[in-house]
Amino acid sequence: MIKMENIRKVYNTGKVEVEALRNVDLHVKRGDFLTVIGPSGSGKSTLMNIMGCLDKPTSGNYALNGLNIKDMDDNTLSELRNKEIGFVFQNFNLLPYASTYENVEMPLLFAGVSGKIRREKVTSILNKVGLSDRMHHRPNELSGGQKQRVAIARALVNSPNIILADEPTGNLDTQSGAEIMQLFVDLWKEGNTIIMITHDPRAKEYTDNFITITDGTIQA
Amino acid sequence: MIFKNIRMILRELSKQKLRTMLTLFGIFWGTTSVILLLTFGIAVKASTSKTMHGMGEAICVIWSGKTSISYGGFPKGRQLSFYNDDAQYLKDQVPLIGEISPQYSRYDIAVNVGDKKQNFTINAVWPEFQDMRNMVPREGSRFINNLDMENRRRVVFIGNEVEKTMFGDTNSVGKMMLIDGIPYKVIGVIIAKEQDGSYNGRDKYAIFMPTTTYLGIYGDRYVNNLVARAKNVNQTSQMKKAIVEAMAKKYRFAPEDTQALPIWDTTEYDQFLGTFFTGFTIFLGVVGVMTLIVGGIGIANIMYVIVEERTSEIGIKRAIGAKKRVILTQYLIETFVISSVGTIAGFLFARLLIFGINKAHLDDFVGVLILNPTIAILTIIIISSITFIAGWGPAKRASTLDPVVAING
Ligand SMILES: Nc1ncnc2c1ncn2[C@@H]1O[C@H](COP(=O)(O)OP(=O)(O)OP(=O)(O)O)[C@@H](O)[C@H]1O
Ligand SMILES: [Mg+2]
Numbered sequence: 001m002i003k004m005e006n007i008r009k010v011y012n013t014g015k016v017e018v019e020a021l022r023n024v025d026l027h028v029k030r031g032d033f034l035t036v037i038g039p040s041g042s043g044k045s046t047l048m049n050i051m052g053c054l055d056k057p058t059s060g061n062y063a064l065n066g067l068n069i070k071d072m073d074d075n076t077l078s079e080l081r082n083k084e085i086g087f088v089f090q091n092f093n094l095l096p097y098a099s100t101y102e103n104v105e106m107p108l109l110f111a112g113v114s115g116k117i118r119r120e121k122v123t124s125i126l127n128k129v130g131l132s133d134r135m136h137h138r139p140n141e142l143s144g145g146q147k148q149r150v151a152i153a154r155a156l157v158n159s160p161n162i163i164l165a166d167e168p169t170g171n172l173d174t175q176s177g178a179e180i181m182q183l184f185v186d187l188w189k190e191g192n193t194i195i196m197i198t199h200d201p202r203a204k205e206y207t208d209n210f211i212t213i214t215d216g217t218i219q220a
Numbered sequence: 221m222i223f224k225n226i227r228m229i230l231r232e233l234s235k236q237k238l239r240t241m242l243t244l245f246g247i248f249w250g251t252t253s254v255i256l257l258l259t260f261g262i263a264v265k266a267s268t269s270k271t272m273h274g275m276g277e278a279i280c281v282i283w284s285g286k287t288s289i290s291y292g293g294f295p296k297g298r299q300l301s302f303y304n305d306d307a308q309y310l311k312d313q314v315p316l317i318g319e320i321s322p323q324y325s326r327y328d329i330a331v332n333v334g335d336k337k338q339n340f341t342i343n344a345v346w347p348e349f350q351d352m353r354n355m356v357p358r359e360g361s362r363f364i365n366n367l368d369m370e371n372r373r374r375v376v377f378i379g380n381e382v383e384k385t386m387f388g389d390t391n392s393v394g395k396m397m398l399i400d401g402i403p404y405k406v407i408g409v410i411i412a413k414e415q416d417g418s419y420n421g422r423d424k425y426a427i428f429m430p431t432t433t434y435l436g437i438y439g440d441r442y443v444n445n446l447v448a449r450a451k452n453v454n455q456t457s458q459m460k461k462a463i464v465e466a467m468a469k470k471y472r473f474a475p476e477d478t479q480a481l482p483i484w485d486t487t488e489y490d491q492f493l494g495t496f497f498t499g500f501t502i503f504l505g506v507v508g509v510m511t512l513i514v515g516g517i518g519i520a521n522i523m524y525v526i527v528e529e530r531t532s533e534i535g536i537k538r539a540i541g542a543k544k545r546v547i548l549t550q551y552l553i554e555t556f557v558i559s560s561v562g563t564i565a566g567f568l569f570a571r572l573l574i575f576g577i578n579k580a581h582l583d584d585f586v587g588v589l590i591l592n593p594t595i596a597i598l599t600i601i602i603i604s605s606i607t608f609i610a611g612w613g614p615a616k617r618a619s620t621l622d623p624v625v626a627i628n629g
Contacts, residue, residue: 054539055624075543081623082541093536093627097235109228110541154540 001162001193002028002051007060009046009216020046021216024060028195030161033188033206036197038213044197045090045166047213051195052087052164053077082111086155088165090197092147094139094154100126101135104153111158125153129183145176152183163187165196178202229554239526244562246522247607250515251566252573254599255591257511259574261504263589265497275415275423276354278453280460281484282446288479292472300471300480302443304435307346310448313466316459318451321346322443324434325420331427332398333386340382341420342399342427344434345447352449354413355423361393361408364430368407372432377408379424402437404429419445419484456487508595512602519603520610523555528629534618535626547619555611559604566603567596 009021020043028034038044049055050062053069062069064080072080081087094103101122108118126132129149139147148168155163165184169177181202188194188206196203204210212219233240284300307322324344331340349355350363355377357363363377376397383392383406392406415422434440450459460483468475534547574589618626 049624052539054627055622075545078538078541078543081539087539089539089627093532093539095533095536097232102231106537107540110537110543110546158541 001030001032001065002026002195003061003063003066004051005061007047007050007057007062009043009050009055010058019216021050021057024216024218026211026218028193030193031188031191032193032195032209033185034195035203035207035210036195036213037199037210042213043216044213046216048087048164048166048195048197052085053081054087078110082107083158084160084162086158086160086163088148088151088155088163088168090166090170092139092151094147094150096139099136099138100131100142100150100153103139103150104157107154107158121157122153125157128156129153130179143176145172145180148172148176148180149183152180156187160192162193162195165194165198167197167199169198169200226553229550229557233554233557240558243519243522243526243558244565246519247559247562247603248566248569250519251563251599251603252570254508254511254515254603255567255570255596256573258504258508258595258599259570259589259591261500261507262592262595265500265504266588266590275418276352276449276486278456278487278490279352279447279449280456280463280486281419282448282463283482284445285479285482287473287477289474289477291474291477294472298473300473301441302446303441304443306443306467306470307446309470310446310463310466314459314462316450316452316455316462318449319348319352320446320448321349321352322431323349323445323447324431324438324440325444326438327420329400329427331382331386332401333395336386338385340425340427342376342429342434343420344429344431346431349428349447352447353423355428356411356413357408358393358411363408364428368430369432372436373430374402374404374433375407375429376404377410377428378406379410379422379426380412381422381424382427383409399427400437453487456485460485512599515603516606519607523607523610524614526611528614530615531618531621531629532627534615535621535623535628538619538626539623544619548616551615551619552612555608555615558611559607562607563600563604567600570596 004024004026007021007024007026008019011018011020024047026047036044036047046055050057053064056069064084069077069080095106098106104122104126105118108121113121123132126135129152131146131149131153134142134146137146139150142150148171152165152168155165163184168184169180172180177200181200184194184196185206284302287294287296287298287300290296302322304322307320311317311320322345325341327341328339329342331338345364347364347366347369355363357377358380361377364375367373368375376399378386378392378397386392386397387395392409395406396403397406398404410423412424415424420426448459448463450456463483464481465475467473467481468477471480473480530551534551537547538544571591574591578589
């Protein structure tokens with residue numbers, strides 16, 4: 001499902017060049033639950049962003065569902081991000097002026113889903129993440145765990161095949177961290193492909209499929 | 221899709237009330253102040269110009285003076301006087317003259333209407349005087365004409381203040397007034413005009429009658445002064461020269477003796493005014509452009525800050541699947557709505573203020589404010605374009621970035 005070959009990513013900030021990823025080869029199969037670990041600044045988020053088509057590699061090949069993303073135009077990539085991939089950001093990235101409901105509804109608007117179906121989908125996904133009673137709150141009126149759940153609901157609302165999560169439990173207390181982790185495990189058990197950056201030891205209870213990144217390369 | 225877009229935009233605009241209000245207010249106020257400023261400037265210019273021209277444009281007022289050079293056997297210091305036929309003489313001698321009129325004047329003449337009594341200056345002139353000296357009769361009344369002259373009619377054309385004093389608020393046209401005990405019929409009243417320049421009193425306090433009538437009663441031998449205007453106002457100085465030469469020949473004084481024939485040439489004054497107004501117009505233009513720039517920078521700044529802030533918003537939307545086109549349409553409509561609502565509201569408010577100011581009768585200070593459509597349209601176009609470019613440009617740029625780059629600003 002995901003096939004990366006010789007991926008390299010260089011950030012060019014003025015004078016300094018940072019090689020965030022080098023010679024990365026990665027293979028993820030449908031239904032996998034892959035966890036990514038590694039020290040801070042090692043390139044985990046960079047890898048995730050490329051995988052989620054939010055960023056482009058400097059060089060190397062990335063094929064998603066057998067298609068090279070290099071050959072895709074912007075509209076196709078937008079549709080991929082919209083329907084195929086659900087991305088949960090390290091720092092939520094919710095729209096601050098929009099309510100829980102509106103944040104979760106947004107991907108459906110971009111997908112052109114009709115009003116009635118939108119309402120059904122948003123309500124049911126908010127039920128699933130346990131936020132039915134926070135529909136009309138804005139992000140700044142929610143706790144960290146609740147925000148993370150809004151972000152997850154938004155990632156899931158278009159029923160994507162791949163869920164990418166960048167430290168979804170990193171900012172949470174033990175209790176809500178456990179709940180969020182359980183949510184992902186449930187999604188995995190339903191057949192979704194999950195790739196998660198995490199240092200949460202609980203992940204190891206469910207999967208022994210993990211990679212370690214140091215200094216931009218995957219350790220064997 | 222467009223419809224859905226508009227709903228989404230309206231929703232987002234109303235969600236972000238403070239931001240929207242601030243932007244709208246900036247654009248609104250920018251538009252209002254630019255329009256008001258320019259309208260004020262134009263009104264001041266127009267009212268000053270009107271005041272300055274109240275006495276008439278491009279005319280020469282000619283007096284007889286004292287010679288200052290001995291000439292033709294006469295010593296210097298000789299007092300000259302115009303005779304009754306001098307106006308006609310000049311008209312025949314100087315083809316450059318378009319209109320000419322003698323002017324006889326008597327001051328402090330007793331005028332009676334009923335039991336009202338007051339002294340005024342009376343003048344006797346030809347019908348040509350009307351056009352040269354900007355004597356505009358009120359509707360339903362007229363100035364002295366040729367028939368009045370031929371028939372030596374006892375008719376008078378009076379200043380609006382004369383009417384007010386002698387007749388109160390009633391219409392004096394057709395009524396009689398006694399001047400030096402002799403009855404005259406009022407045939408016309410001058411409309412109220414602004415007059416800054418004058419030589420023997422303001423027209424609004426004066427009474428005018430035909431010279432034939434006047435001479436029949438008072439029998440003057442000398443004319444007070446002459447008023448002339450060139451056929452072609454560009455030839456005023458040639459006309460002056462020809463007049464001086466003709467008079468020098470008749471009265472035997474040196475043609476270069478400027479004191480023998482003092483002439484007030486209002487074209488010189490007009491030229492000064494012309495320069496002054498050109499300066500004023502340039503000043504207004506500069507102030508207008510500066511205001512536009514300052515207003516524009518303010519608005520551009522607001523829009524820019526908003527879009528900078530919005531870059532990450534655009535990144536988030538792109539990350540969850542918004543196509544470029546959707547983002548662009550959304551922000552295009554949004555900036556369009558904001559810039560048109562802001563500028564049109566600003567325009568309407570400026571109109572309202574102008575209406576209010578005119579209603580409050582401040583016209584003595586600023587003149588009547590007239591909203592110049594060109595200025596209004598140009599202001600609206602320029603300000604909304606600035607808003608549009610400032611708002612749309614960065615949004616367009618943000619939509620072409622990779623989502624992650626946009627999110628991180
Ligand atoms: N936009 C950027 N511009 C320049 N350098 C960047 C940018 N984003 C990341 N980097 C650099 O690339 C390297 C990898 O960053 P990345 O965010 O992938 O690390 P990470 O493994 O996710 O770290 P963390 O665990 O702290 O989230 C770091 O050295 C970082 O400084
Ligand atoms: Mg990271």
